[in-house]
Amino acid sequence: MADARNLRRAPARVRRSHAERTAETRARILAAVVDSIAEVGFHRTTAVEITRRAGVTWGAVQHHFGDKDGILVAVLEDTFGRFAARLESVAIDRMSLERRVVFFVERAFEHFTSREYVSTFEILLDHLRRKDPPSPDGARWQVQMLRAWDRVWRRFFGDATVPRKRQLLLQHYTVAVLTGLASTLLLEAGERALPREELALLEATLVRELAQAG
Amino acid sequence: MADARNLRRAPARVRRSHAERTAETRARILAAVVDSIAEVGFHRTTAVEITRRAGVTWGAVQHHFGDKDGILVAVLEDTFGRFAARLESVAIDRMSLERRVVFFVERAFEHFTSREYVSTFEILLDHLRRKDPPSPDGARWQVQMLRAWDRVWRRFFGDATVPRKRQLLLQHYTVAVLTGLASTLLLEAGERALPREELALLEATLVRELAQAG
DNA sequence: TCATTTCCATAATGCACGCAATGGAAATGT
DNA sequence: ACATTTCCATTGCGTGCATTATGGAAATGA
Numbered sequence: 144m145a146d147a148r149n150l151r152r153a154p155a156r157v158r159r160s161h162a163e164r165t166a167e168t169r170a171r172i173l174a175a176v177v178d179s180i181a182e183v184g185f186h187r188t189t190a191v192e193i194t195r196r197a198g199v200t201w202g203a204v205q206h207h208f209g210d211k212d213g214i215l216v217a218v219l220e221d222t223f224g225r226f227a228a229r230l231e232s233v234a235i236d237r238m239s240l241e242r243r244v245v246f247f248v249e250r251a252f253e254h255f256t257s258r259e260y261v262s263t264f265e266i267l268l269d270h271l272r273r274k275d276p277p278s279p280d281g282a283r284w285q286v287q288m289l290r291a292w293d294r295v296w297r298r299f300f301g302d303a304t305v306p307r308k309r310q311l312l313l314q315h316y317t318v319a320v321l322t323g324l325a326s327t328l329l330l331e332a333g334e335r336a337l338p339r340e341e342l343a344l345l346e347a348t349l350v351r352e353l354a355q356a357g
Numbered sequence: 358m359a360d361a362r363n364l365r366r367a368p369a370r371v372r373r374s375h376a377e378r379t380a381e382t383r384a385r386i387l388a389a390v391v392d393s394i395a396e397v398g399f400h401r402t403t404a405v406e407i408t409r410r411a412g413v414t415w416g417a418v419q420h421h422f423g424d425k426d427g428i429l430v431a432v433l434e435d436t437f438g439r440f441a442a443r444l445e446s447v448a449i450d451r452m453s454l455e456r457r458v459v460f461f462v463e464r465a466f467e468h469f470t471s472r473e474y475v476s477t478f479e480i481l482l483d484h485l486r487r488k489d490p491p492s493p494d495g496a497r498w499q500v501q502m503l504r505a506w507d508r509v510w511r512r513f514f515g516d517a518t519v520p521r522k523r524q525l526l527l528q529h530y531t532v533a534v535l536t537g538l539a540s541t542l543l544l545e546a547g548e549r550a551l552p553r554e555e556l557a558l559l560e561a562t563l564v565r566e567l568a569q570a571g
Numbered sequence: 572t573c574a575t576t577t578c579c580a581t582a583a584t585g586c587a588c589g590c591a592a593t594g595g596a597a598a599t600g601t
Numbered sequence: 602a603c604a605t606t607t608c609c610a611t612t613g614c615g616t617g618c619a620t621t622a623t624g625g626a627a628a629t630g631a
Contacts (some may be wrong), residue, residue, distance in 0.1 A: 161577060161628060168578080184486040186400035190619060201580045201620085211619065265482075267507045267544055272398040285544050315541070316534075323537025327529070330481055330499050341530045348562055375598060375607060404589060414617080415590080421609045425589065 169207050171218075172197045176218050181258035185265040215266050219284055222259040227291040230254075235298050244349045247299050248342055251317065255325040256337075292318065303353040313352055320345050383421050383431075384436065386411045390432050395472035399479040431482050433498055437474040441505040444468075450514055453569055458563045461513050465531065469539040470551075517567040527566055534559050 187191040190211060194201050208214040233250065235243070248263035254260055267284060296314050303310065324338055382557055389411035393402040396410065404425060408415050422428040447464065449457070468474055482496060510528050 158628085164578065164628090182486065183488075184483050186483060187486075189617080191617085200580050202581075204579095205620080206578060262541075264544075268479075269398050269400060271544070272401075273394065274397075285541075311549075312554050312558070313386075315552070316558055318539055319537035319552075319555060320530075321537065322536050322540055323533035323535065326536055326540060327499075327533055330478075330485070338529070340526050341533060344526070344530055344562070344566075348558070350559075372598085378598090378608065403587080405587085414610050416608095416611075419590080420607085420609060 157210060165207070168197075168199060168203055172204055172207065172214065173218055173221050176214055177222070177258055177262045178263040180265050185269055215270070219263055219266060222263050223284065223288060223291075226254060226259065226288075230295045231298075233295070233298075240300075240303075240353060241346075241350055243299050244346050244353070247295075248317070248321070248346050248349070252321050252324065252337070252342060255321045256328065260325070261329065263307055274307055289318075291304065304356045309352070313349060317345065317349065379421070380414060382411075382417055385433050386413065386428065387432055388419055388420065390428055391436070391472055392477045394476040394479050399483055413443050418551070429484070433477055433480060436477050436500065436507075437502060440468060440473065442504075444505060444509045445512075447509070447512075454514075454517075454567060455560075455564055458567070459511075460558050462560050462563070466535050466538070466551070466556060470496070470534045470542065474539070475543065503532075514567055518570045519567055523566070527563060531559065531563065 162269070172193065175186065175193050179192050179196055183192070190204070194204065197203075204214060206209075208217055210325075210353055228252075233246075238246065263284075292314065296310070300310065305313075320341075324341055328338070386407065389407050390402065393406050393410055397406070404415055404418070407428070408418065418425075418428060421433055444464075447460075452460065452540075477498075506528065507525075510524070514524065519527075534555075538555055542552070
């Protein structure tokens with residue numbers, strides 16, 4: 144499912160298969176939701192706002208996702224899938240530990256400051272505090288995400304001579320630092336330069352920790 | 358303004374001054390907003406939800422805060438004021454650097470996982486993404502908060518022989534780590550044990566950084 | 572070609588939301 | 602004591618929200 148963010152409505156009256164139509168419409172709607180949440184926030188991401196951005200009507204949303212909850216869950220699934228795929232397709236040739244750390248931190252930070260993550264964050268924030276916990280427990284996503292992170296982490300740092308338990312801690316710590324940096328950046332209103340020095344401090348910590356023998 | 362969270366409606370028909378009434382009602386409403394956001398989330402914190410929790414009607418809110426935006430801003434002001442006061446009243450006698458770091462991290466983490474902070478976080482998250490930026494710019498709060506943090510930081514670590522610039526970096530980093538830990542904790546659904554080891558790693562980093570000469 | 576299914580726009584409905592308006596009880600102050 | 606002000610409950614309103622219902626155009630497949 145390609146990124147359809149900048150697509151405008153097709154010139155109309157083009158013969159396309161159902162599969163094509165469905166793919167584009169779904170992508171367009173999902174992108175609209177992500178953009179809307181990232182720009183105007185979750186609770187202003189209303190039905191009409193979504194349809195306006197997507198250039199479709201609510202009928203389309205209704206057909207593809209059922210109701211609003213359906214889209215939100217779909218955004219979670221789609222974003223997570225894309226994210227996991229991107230993470231696991233990273234070419235990890237023989238780098239030094241330092242370079243791997245830098246590379247990893249860079250990628251991860253990029254992710255946590257992305258619109259996609261911001262959106263999922265707000266969606267989850269809202270979902271896990273409803274009286275009516277839906278069938279797939281909201282906290283499940285967090286678990287899946289951490290698993291995916293863990294796979295990537297092991298590919299990057301699996302050879303470190305540090306106890307597994309310690310590695311999990313470092314992993315959790317890293318995620319915390321990065322999401323924290325991302326959120327402060329977010330609250331500081333809009334896009335600011337990336338916090339190089341803070342990231343450097345994190346990288347130094349990781350290198351030191353991973354280098355030492357278990 | 359005392360914490361009125363667990364207060365129930367007074368037995369009615371008690372003679373009280375206007376000042377007393379106002380103080381209690383305001384406190385009750387503010388507490389209701391904080392609790393509501395922390396428990397059911399920002400966008401389910403509706404007018405009736407607030408009045409229900411506070412045990413008052415909308416008329417009271419209207420009288421004391423004007424409109425909904427008024428309460429939210431009031432929550433920001435009140436929470437921040439309380440927080441700053443608490444921070445600056447900490448007795449900082451002669452402790453070792455290690456103990457000061459532990460103490461500081463502990464306090465700060467406590468703050469970032471508090472209901473008050475979660476509430477202000479969500480309020481700010483929503484406010485700074487509206488088309489109509491109100492008179493006091495939303496990002497102003499963040500600045501004020503960081504100033505308050507800075508004052509406390511200097512009281513704790515002002516004697517460190519580390520360049521000021523580096524200290525600001527460490528400060529920012531610390532806030533990021535703590536908010537990050539708090540938010541992952543939040544997303545992991547409900548109250549979990551506090552992440553001792555992650556905090557320990559942060560403390561170790563701070564001690565190492567602050568101990569070295571400029 | 573024609574029936575069926577998929578896809579989606581249009582229109583209508585019901586509801587919850589924030590808010591304004593009003594009035595009255597309680598406190599104030601003169 | 603009485604006018605004034607403060608405090609807050611009640612009521613009602615307009616709007617925007619999510620959602621349903623319906624119909625028709627386009628694609629499918631026989």
